[in-house]
Amino acid sequence: MPKPKFLDAENLFENAMGYARKESNKISGIRNKKRLIYSKEKAKINLMGEYITNKLEVYITSFPVISQLNQFQKEALSALIEIKEFKKELGYLYKLNTVMKNLKKKNLSSMRKSDNPEKTRKVFYGRMMSLKKDVVRSVEKLNETGRKLREIPEIKIIPSIIVAGFPNSGKTTLLERITGSKPEIAAYPFTTKKIELGYFTDKYKEMQVIDTPGLLDRKEEERNLIEKKAINALKNLEGIILFVVDLSEASYSLEEQKNLLEEIKRLGKKIVVALNKKDLASEEQAENGEKIFSEFELIITEKEDKNLKEKVIEKMT
Numbered sequence: 001m002p003k004p005k006f007l008d009a010e011n012l013f014e015n016a017m018g019y020a021r022k023e024s025n026k027i028s029g030i031r032n033k034k035r036l037i038y039s040k041e042k043a044k045i046n047l048m049g050e051y052i053t054n055k056l057e058v059y060i061t062s063f064p065v066i067s068q069l070n071q072f073q074k075e076a077l078s079a080l081i082e083i084k085e086f087k088k089e090l091g092y093l094y095k096l097n098t099v100m101k102n103l104k105k106k107n108l109s110s111m112r113k114s115d116n117p118e119k120t121r122k123v124f125y126g127r128m129m130s131l132k133k134d135v136v137r138s139v140e141k142l143n144e145t146g147r148k149l150r151e152i153p154e155i156k157i158i159p160s161i162i163v164a165g166f167p168n169s170g171k172t173t174l175l176e177r178i179t180g181s182k183p184e185i186a187a188y189p190f191t192t193k194k195i196e197l198g199y200f201t202d203k204y205k206e207m208q209v210i211d212t213p214g215l216l217d218r219k220e221e222e223r224n225l226i227e228k229k230a231i232n233a234l235k236n237l238e239g240i241i242l243f244v245v246d247l248s249e250a251s252y253s254l255e256e257q258k259n260l261l262e263e264i265k266r267l268g269k270k271i272v273v274a275l276n277k278k279d280l281a282s283e284e285q286a287e288n289g290e291k292i293f294s295e296f297e298l299i300i301t302e303k304e305d306k307n308l309k310e311k312v313i314e315k316m317t
């Protein structure tokens with residue numbers, strides 16, 4: 001997703017005038033005084049106008065086109081901002097920019113007919129400055145939107161393994177082992193939490209592993225609207241849920257873990273249960289685990305399991 005730029009609109013107009021003054025002062029070599037003044041004033045209109053409209057153009061086009069976003073990004077966006085408002089605001093700023101471009105044209109053409117170029121330039125500056133408040137207000141709103149948009153994680157729309165389970169069950173460890181790399185940590189815009197992303201290739205096909213700490217390990221009714229939207233977005237990804245169980249029950253009992261899994265079933269995705277930390281579990285815990293989760297496809301994951309990746313891929317297809 002394109003990353004929106006930040007623009008300091010408050011100083012934009014003053015900077016434009018400073019720039020125009022400085023650059024137009026460099027104009028020399030015109031003997032005729034009247035012609036020299038005309039050249040300088042004309043340059044000021046051009047420079048001041050272009051400085052602002054070019055900056056705004058770059059700024060406006062740095063924002064994403066909603067229709068080009070993927071489903072996850074759209075969901076994430078709509079959880080963060082009012083999309084309709086955003087479109088309106090961007091359209092408004094675009095219009096303001098067009099107004100300023102036209103002002104420049106108009107004043108340049110009236111300057112040709114005028115015998116007081118300085119006055120025409122001042123009129124132009126005045127008209128531009130009268131738009132400043134609107135531009136600043138609009139840019140400030142869009143800056144705020146841009147700040148939020150920059151935080152949306154780059155989740156790809158490709159087959160994915162969504163890792164779920166209680167904290168400390170071994171999710172991140174599994175993600176690292178499946179993808180063979182440290183996960184990328186993406187800032188997660190919905191809460192203060194982070195999303196962990198990992199990638200691997202299976203027979204030329206890229207796969208994504210997503211760990212969403214703090215998102216899927218709670219009851220439906222404890223989730224806020226934004227989290228629900230995020231979870232909804234996860235549904236749009238093709239793939240499976242890999243539910244990680246800590247067999248050793250270090251933090252949560254097997255029953256509690258089963259209850260969480262019942263919640264996650266609501267996502268309506270294929271679920272594979274990874275019975276993890278077998279090396280730390282008693283024989284009884286291991287047996288219980290297999291019993292309690294017997295309705296699901298199981299893989300037993302131990303720390304030194306070399307075929308883990310193959311096991312998971314096999315379950316995905």
Ligand SMILES: Nc1nc2c(ncn2[C@@H]2O[C@H](COP(=O)(O)OP(=O)(O)O)[C@@H](O)[C@H]2O)c(=O)[nH]1
Nearest residue numbers: 167168169170171172173276277278280302303
């Ligand atoms: N003994 C043992 N420790 C594990 C296993 N899997 C993960 N751990 C450890 O359990 C702790 C929590 O793992 P982590 O992947 O961070 O859990 P997460 O909170 O679900 O992401 C870490 O100290 C891991 O090294 C396992 O199969 N056996």
Ligand SMILES: [Mg+2]
Nearest residue numbers: 171172211213
């Ligand atoms: Mg983790």
